[in-house]
Amino acid sequence: MSAEREIDAVVVASFGGPEGPDEVVPFLRRVTAGRDIPDERLKVVGEHYFHFGGVSPINEINRGIRARLQAELDARGLGLPVYWGNRNAAPFLGDTAQEMAEAGVRRGLVLATSAYGGASACRQYHADIATAVAAAGGRIQLEKLPQTYHTEAFAQMNADAVRRALEELGRDGFDERTRLVLTAHSVPTKANADSGPRGGLYREQVETVAAEVARRVGADRYDVAWQSRSGAPHVPWLEPDICDHLATLPDQGVDAVVVSPIGFVSDHMEVIWDLDTEAKRVADGLGLAMARAKSASDDPRFITLYADLIQARVSGSGPQPPVFCEPLQGATGIGVDGAPCAPGCCEA
Structure with missing residues (x-):
């Protein structure tokens, strides 16, 4: 397989959010899974969602990111379809991974909507990726793109x-x-x-x-x-x-x-x-x-940044986006999905 076809697709991975009042409490149940929080308390916690009609703006934002990134990758002639999957709301990343596998995708890059390290900002996405790969029966490999805070x-x-x-x-x-x-x-x-x-x-x-x-x-x-x-x-x-x-x-x-x-x-x-x-x-x-x-993400350069990262990874020789400081990650290690990361970078 050529380096150009080693990567078959890209998936935008995000936290997710409700898109109507009936989705608020189920969404918050998933967010707080394992904490045994009663629904009445979740309704109070979800006040800010109900204030906006139960609709989070994050899904519409991510639809826009997906469409803008697809247009940019197409303009560059990379021929990579862009998918979208969430941690806590439909479309779920596990379902998206299965969809990708059924479409013949064997190796995808994951654009997580977070620029930083840390347990929630990075480590959890590695865990989400591992869970999604397992849900797809191991028929697909997913590799998280690196953090971008230092670019x-x-x-x-x-x-x-x-x-x-x-x-x-x-x-x-x-x-x-x-x-x-x-x-x-x-x-x-x-x-x-x-x-x-x-x-x-x-x-x-x-x-x-x-x-x-x-x-x-x-x-x-x-x-x-x-x-x-x-x-x-x-x-x-x-x-x-x-x-x-x-x-x-x-x-x-x-x-x-x-x-x-x-x-x-x-x-x-x-x-x-x-x-x-x-x-x-x-x-x-x-x-x-x-x-x-x-x-x-409101800036057109946000899409350019990730398209540059994707193109560099696909070609194996493209220039990396310039940085203003060395990434604060310590020595390089291997993350859950095989992507480089620091040992102990995002301990639970």
Whole structure:
């Protein structure tokens, strides 16, 4: 088999989300499987989904990513069909893997909608891939594309989105009155401490991107905050929470803030609820002008980045996307699906 045909297809893998009120609780049951959470509590947890008619934006976003990536790969003459499968909602990755196998696909690349390492952002996708391969009876191999947080493209997409948000505020730049706050999904502090031989790998990756984005937009002073925490209140998570942090800014002389969700690649539910709804409500109550930067998948270069990775993997000799720092992964190891990763990078 030639190198060009070693890879038969690409699959976009994502978290998934409900597409109607009747799907919210079943979706949350899958998300919280094994935690024995009653449905009445899940209905409370799902308030933000019900607020938007039970529809998460993530599925429509991923349909768009799939279509845009297919068009780009076709334009490059790669001849690779693009599929889509989710962890917690239809179409499920296991069903997609079976569909691919039945269509004659033997080896596919997986574009996971996460740029970082860590248990949820990367390790879980490796586990999802292994489960999907088993569901397809081992008739297909799936290989996860590498993390992209450290690429020039990812940093520049986020930096340009910050500049556009700054323009919305009518500010010329960042100063003592205008603050840049960059956010990512919080995780339990113990999970972060156990995430690699260097310790704190996920947080270190987020802080590396935050520093690079801030440098590119000329924000000498910036903050990293966390969002979307869940679970028992007594379990410590990465802090400060974005809403708590916003409350500290007026006393520092800040009257305008750009919030940039660098920890996410899409404007999905956690972005539009935690930032556009809850954080915006807090900012308004404090008299803070707030603009939220768009996430990376909104940018055409997001598709270019992954198409470049795919083309490099398919050809075996194509150039890799340029990076702004060395990946914080330690020594190279082999992941669940055979893809390179760091030993201990994403311990449970």
